[in-house]
Amino acid sequence: xxxxxxxVARALxxxxxxxxxxxxxxxxxxxxxxxxxxxxxSEVMLQQTTVAAVKSYFAExxxxxxxxxxxxxxxxxxxxxxxxxxxYYARARNLLACAKEVAGRGGTFPADELELRALxxxxxxxxxxxxxxxxxxxxxxxxxxxxxxxSRLFAVAAPLPGARVAIRRHTDTITPSERAGxxxxxxxxxxxxxxxxxxxxxxxCPLSASCLARLHxxxxxxxxxxxxxxxxxxxxxAFWIERDGAVWLVRRPGKGMLGGMRALPDDGWSARANxxxxxxxxxxxxxxxxxxxxxxxxxxxxxxxxxxxDDWSSxxxxxxxxxxxxxxxxxxxxxxxxxAARLALAEAGEVG
DNA sequence: CAGACGTGGTA
DNA sequence: TTACCAAGTCT
Numbered sequence: 001x002x003x004x005x006x007x008v009a010r011a012l013x014x015x016x017x018x019x020x021x022x023x024x025x026x027x028x029x030x031x032x033x034x035x036x037x038x039x040x041x042s043e044v045m046l047q048q049t050t051v052a053a054v055k056s057y058f059a060e061x062x063x064x065x066x067x068x069x070x071x072x073x074x075x076x077x078x079x080x081x082x083x084x085x086x087x088y089y090a091r092a093r094n095l096l097a098c099a100k101e102v103a104g105r106g107g108t109f110p111a112d113e114l115e116l117r118a119l120x121x122x123x124x125x126x127x128x129x130x131x132x133x134x135x136x137x138x139x140x141x142x143x144x145x146x147x148x149x150x151s152r153l154f155a156v157a158a159p160l161p162g163a164r165v166a167i168r169r170h171t172d173t174i175t176p177s178e179r180a181g182x183x184x185x186x187x188x189x190x191x192x193x194x195x196x197x198x199x200x201x202x203x204x205c206p207l208s209a210s211c212l213a214r215l216h217x218x219x220x221x222x223x224x225x226x227x228x229x230x231x232x233x234x235x236x237x238a239f240w241i242e243r244d245g246a247v248w249l250v251r252r253p254g255k256g257m258l259g260g261m262r263a264l265p266d267d268g269w270s271a272r273a274n275x276x277x278x279x280x281x282x283x284x285x286x287x288x289x290x291x292x293x294x295x296x297x298x299x300x301x302x303x304x305x306x307x308x309x310d311d312w313s314s315x316x317x318x319x320x321x322x323x324x325x326x327x328x329x330x331x332x333x334x335x336x337x338x339x340a341a342r343l344a345l346a347e348a349g350e351v352g
Numbered sequence: 353c354a355g356a357c358g359t360g361g362t363a
Numbered sequence: 364t365t366a367c368c369a370a371g372t373c374t
Contacts, residue, residue, distance in 0.1 A: 046370040053360065053369085087358030090372075123372045143370045161353090188370055197368065198363075228367090229355095257357070271356075296357060335359060355374090362368085 008153070008210055009176040009183060015206035016186035021193070023051065024058055026185070034181075036109040036134040037068045040098075043126045043133075044091055051192070057086050071096065072103035077251075080260050081332025089261055089334070093254070094121030111135040133181035140172045141184035145191025150174075151223035152195060155212035159224040167223075195219075233299045236269020238337065239279055240288060240344045241307040241315070246322035247341070248280075248315055249331060257295075261334050264341070265320070271298040283309030288347055291339045304340055306347075 020026075025042035027034040041061060045054045060082060065071035071079070076096055083092035097120040102109055109130070110116055117127035128139035142150075147160065147167050154170045156163050176183055194205045200219050202208050213219040241248040252263050257270065267275030279285060288304030323331050328341055 043370065048357090048369055048371055049359080050361070050369050085359075087360090088371085090357070094372080121372070125371060129370070141370090144368085145370065185370090192370085231366095259357090294359085296359085297355075353374100357372090360369095363366090 004210065005174045006176070008174045008207060011206045011210075012186045012190065013176075013179055013182060016182055016189065019189065019193070020182075020185070021051075021189050024055060034134050036130065037071075038062060039134040040068075040109060040122075040126075040130050041095075043129050044095055044121055045086065047091060047126065048088060049086065053086065057083070067107065068099050068109070069103045069107045072099040074099075076260070077262075077332075081262065081330070084261065084332040085335050085338070087335075089259055090255075091121060093260055098122070109134065111137065113137060113139050129184060132184045136179075136181055138175065138177050138180040139184075140168060140175055141180075141187070142168050142171050143188060145188045145195075146171055146184075147223055148197065149187055149191050149195045149207075152200075152213035152219050153207060153211050155216055156222065157224060159226045161226070163223065231294075231298055232271065233301070234269055234271065234274050235301045235303065236275030237267040237277060237279075237303050237305050238264040238291075238340045239266070239285075239305050239307065240264065240340075241280070241312070242325070242348075243312055243322065245326070246324050247328070247344075248312075248320050249323045249333075250320040258334050258336070262323075262332050262337075263334070264337050269300065269302075271295070279305065279307075281307070281309075281312070281314045283307060283311060289343045291336065291343055293336045293339065300336070302336065302340055304344055304347075306344065 025038045042054065042058055045057055064082065065074055074096065079096050080089065080092050083089060101119055111131065113127050113131040116122050116130050117124065122130070125141065125143050128141045131137040131139040132141055150167050150170050151163065156166055158166060194201050198220060202214050202219060205211070208214055211219070213222045248265065249262050250265050252258050252261050254260050265280040267278050269275035285305045286308050288306045290304070291302040293300045293302060325345065333341060
């Protein structure tokens with residue numbers, strides 16, 4: 001590490017000592033060492049997810065499952081339901097699988113980055129982050145914040161994702177041996193509050209004197225990104241089947257879209273194709289409203305179809321369950337189907 | 353390696 | 364309203 005790299009780390013840590021965000025999963029300064037369980041849980045929740053969205057989920061998870069052993073013993077359906085609304089549901093499946101692995105080794109997370117990387121749901125970023133934040137290891141932590149800060153600091157002209165190798169090399173250069181966890185969190189706090197995607201607050205930035213983007217061009221021009229592909233628009237149906245104050249819910253297959261989540265029956269829509277219109281039982285159906293929902297890789301117009309018949313005999317318990325409408329909020333429906341349920345209940349309310 | 357994989361907030 | 368963006372991982 002040359003002198004200027006040390007200057008960057010020193011300036012950033014000095015700024016962090018004053019301006020660190022107070023977040024629920026962070027150890028208070030001067031208090032006990034961070035709890036690896038809380039660090040890991042928060043890092044998984046924060047993957048592609050905002051701090052604001054994570055806070056209430058983190059509080060509820062640590063309340064219900066205060067330790068990795070407690071989480072490892074949890075019912076999978078309850079974990080999936082507790083994750084409902086947070087998105088990227090493979091994270092919840094991997095979370096439980098990881099908890100079981102860690103519980104199997106005595107409830108102790110490995111402190112080594114490579115061993116962490118081998119656990120379910122821990123990729124390059126999360127393994128480095130947990131090694132640094134929970135265990136104080138020097139690890140090169142690169143997330144979207146760090147990519148933005150570093151691409152500006154060094155005016156990296158190559159577009160993402162190809163520039164990742166160069167950005168990682170630059171990050172390695174400025175990462176200190178001491179306080180590696182604070183350094184990583186400081187980079188992320190800087191990216192979240194000062195070195196923002198739009199209108200960065202360079203006048204408040206502790207690194208502005210070293211920033212090549214600020215020197216040569218507009219900082220907003222970094223990071224350079226490859227153009228994005230168009231997002232297809234799809235249409236499909238969700239089926240609302242009500243009986244004696246309960247609605248028929250199914251469990252989606254373990255993998256793929258909304259995998260493992262409780263759901264309304266649907267007609268097979270996907271990112272690739274519209275639904276085929278096939279309902280889960282024969283009989284009279286009435287069209288309901290439409291829910292517009294945006295996924296990362298496609299948009300969906302979900303058309304609600306309401307069953308108006310009185311023969312439910314073809315619905316078997318192995319395929320689904322009757323869920324009481326007065327506790328529909330506890331069903332653990334992902335947001336798309338929670339919206340659809342809200343719409344169905346609102347329409348029923350208007351009629352009745 | 354490019355695509356699959358959620359959702360809510362912001363401009 | 365559309366588009367982009369957020370502490371990525373897996374295949």
